[in-house]
Amino acid sequence: MNACLITNRQQWNDFIGTAPFGAITQTYEWGELAQYANSKPLYCGVLDDQDQLRAAMLVLVIYVPMLKSTYFYAPRGPIAASANEPALGLLLNFVNSEARRHKAFMLKIDPVAEANDADWLRFFKQGGFKANDSVLHGRNEWVLDIYPDEKEQLAQMKEKWRYNIRLSRRKGVVIRQGHGPEDMRTFHRIFQETGERDKFYVHSLEHFEHMMSLFEPGEKAALFLAEYEGNVIAAIIVMRCGNCCWYRYGASSAQSRNVMPNHLLQWTGIQWGREHGCTYYNFMGIPTILTEEEGPKDPNWGVYNFKRGFGGYARCAMVSQEKAYNPAIYRLYCLIRDLKHSYSNARYARSELAQKRQAYAVKKQESSAQPVS
Template sequence: MEACLITDVRKWNTFIASSTFGAITQTYEWGMLAQRADSIPLYCGVIDEAGNLCAAMLVLAMRLPKVNNSYFYAPRGPIMADLSSPAFSLLLHFVDSLARKHNAFMLKIDPVVHEHDIAALQAFERYGFAATDSFIHERGEWVLDIYPDEKQQLANMKEKWRYNIRLAQRKGVKIRRGHGSEDIQLFHTLLQETSERDQFFIHAVDHFEYILSLFERDDNAALFLAEYEGKAIAGIIVMRCGDWCWYRYGASSSQARHVMPNHLLQWTGLQWGREHGCTHYNFMGIPAVLTETEGPKDPNWGVYTFKRGFGGQAHCAMRSQEKPYNLTVYRLYNLVRQLKHRYASARYERSELARKRQEYTVKKVEEPVPVR
């Protein structure tokens, strides 16, 4: 076996598509997307005696601002059948050699494997990794099996979700495939409204133009727009790799929400995945705590209840793994990261306290004055 950088795009993507859990963020195109954001993609692979790929890991060399260091990050890697095989050792030694060339102070991996995979955990520990709760790619995802029979798919949904899909159709919501700059701009305008409403970061419109230009080539991505009375009111971008389909981005207007466009959009995304032979539909991020008593405190709880209405189950990946190369820089980075986390947590707690005070004030104002 030999470890090397892989330049054959088709060979790489064919192997990535064979992954059990799927890994759109390990595809060749994802590395090209990261390169646009000033990261350096390194397509690290192990070739066996027959000349076939037997292990692969897209590693992104990510430069830290204002310092002469970078760190390596593997989003949902490595891809291989058995992490206890010699190929994993060979792959990691090759990545270590590249780290010296790129002055990387650590290798960070958000593994694609399940959290209860003991053999995988032992393999990471054996090669000097330590688990951390700091992640880039969220561990918790909501996964739905795609059934060949649409009636069975509908039967597994909550009754209200089936009703909402049909309601949108009866109300005249039309779903169409989006193409070109004009449709991407329509989607981005909706996304801007969504981000202002729900307070999250979004990329510029050219980021989404580039995503679709990369992944639409082999029909591995699709933009769907929901229109009502001739106006776009919601949209999603779905992507696929191997047996898996992902709901990657979603946007919706505050107007015409009563016609339930998002239910019909997700149903369209499911059908698109089924038509391409996918067996799993990944709704992606869900809260870390899923109990009814604790979960509703999470700002993503409403999104989670929407996703689970379609049926499916929670999937939690293994904790993020980090292997330091330069302990001094790594410890300094860890300290800064902890301080940022504390600041973000304190800011969130203050905003929650302000929200609760506002709710209490509104409630007191709305309460009728007792007659004496």
């Protein structure tokens, strides 16, 4: 077997598509998208005597200006038939050698493997990795089996969700697939509105345009827009790799939410996945705690309730794995990262407290304004 950098896009993507639960962030196009964001992609693979890939890992070389150093990051890698694949050891040795060549201070992996997969845990431990709670790609996901029969698919949903899909159609919501700059600008405008409302980071319009230019050919991604009375009120971007389809981005206007466009949009995304041979539809992020007693405290609980209404089950990927090449720089990086997390958590806590105080003030004002009987 031979470990090397792979340049054959089709060979790479065909192999990545065999990964359980998929790994779109390991595709050739994802590396090109990262390159657009100033990260260098390294397509590391191991070929057998018949030039067939046995193991692969897209590694992004990321520069940290504050440390004037780089680290390696593999989002949802490595990919192999199992953790016992002999080529994996050769693959890791090759990545280690590339890390020395690029003077990387660590290799970080957010594995695609299940959280408690003993074989993969053993592989990472033997490879010198240590678990870390800091993840760049969320571990907790909501996954839906895509059934060949639409009636069977609908039967898995909550009754209210089936009703809302029909209601949206009766109200006159029309779903169409978007193409071109104008539709992308429309999506991004609503996505910005959603980001401001729900307080999450929004990529630039140029980022999404470049992403679609990479994934839309070959129908690896699709933009769907929900129109009502001549206006686009919601949109989603779905992507696929192998037998998996992902709901990657969603945007919704505050207007006309009563016509339930998001239910019909998701149903359209599920149908698109089925039409392209997918057997899983991944809604992605959900809260860590899913008990009714503790879960509602999570700001994403409402989103989780929406996703689980379509049926499906929770899946948790393995905790992030990190291997230090330069312990001194790695420790400094961890310190900076911990400080950033602490600051973000404190800022969120202050924001939440301010919202509660404002709500209390409004309630008190309304109460004092009531006429005395």
